[in-house]
Amino acid sequence: SQQGEEDPQALSIQEGENATMNCSYKTSINNLQWYRQNSGRGLVHLILIRSNEREKHSGRLRVTLDTSKKSSSLLITASRAADTASYFCATDGGRGSTLGRLYFGRGTQLTVWP
């Protein structure tokens, strides 16, 4: 069964706007990752945030993590049409889970209109 849940399931915005996606998970974690998947392709790693970190930046991406609420958010600033894709959060399942095994949510489908 899937560990995380992304919200919203779908998001449609105009180029230049910011896009925010949320993820909630159920168990303890060592880290949380965000991946992007373009239609018909494999997943591409975007960013990893460890359980002792609260915020992380990478280019136009900003990720926050609140372990007390078991939630994370991904913010994409100044979105572009090329950002159109599905975005997934993935957790590692925490202590006792298979090393490296990822638990994915159902994803948020982001559409950025030019």
Added chain:
Amino acid sequence: GAGVSQSPRYKVAKRGQDVALRCDPISGHVSLFWYQQALGQGPEFLTYFQNEAQLDKSGLPSDRFFAERPEGSVSTLKIQRTQQEDSAVYLCASSEPGRGSYEQYFGPGTRLTVT
């Protein structure tokens, strides 16, 4: 360098046929994972190899699913007597644990359609 490759990219099988899906991980990557992604869903874990050892196969949905990685590099996922519910995209990922992160590098996937 080359990323993770998978073949075939698309496979159509009649119900009851056996299929074999291949994964070539990034050279030198110790860990290899197989995931199954149904339409509109996120990937679900199937199995995990560390070198040639299959350390976790708890995600394989039935005994019709079998995976191997005999020399610790290329891996094959075999599905016997395919059923319609096996239709999905099968993703392979590799990673290099021990570097302090668990970023996984995914292949493009094999889309399996069982008719």
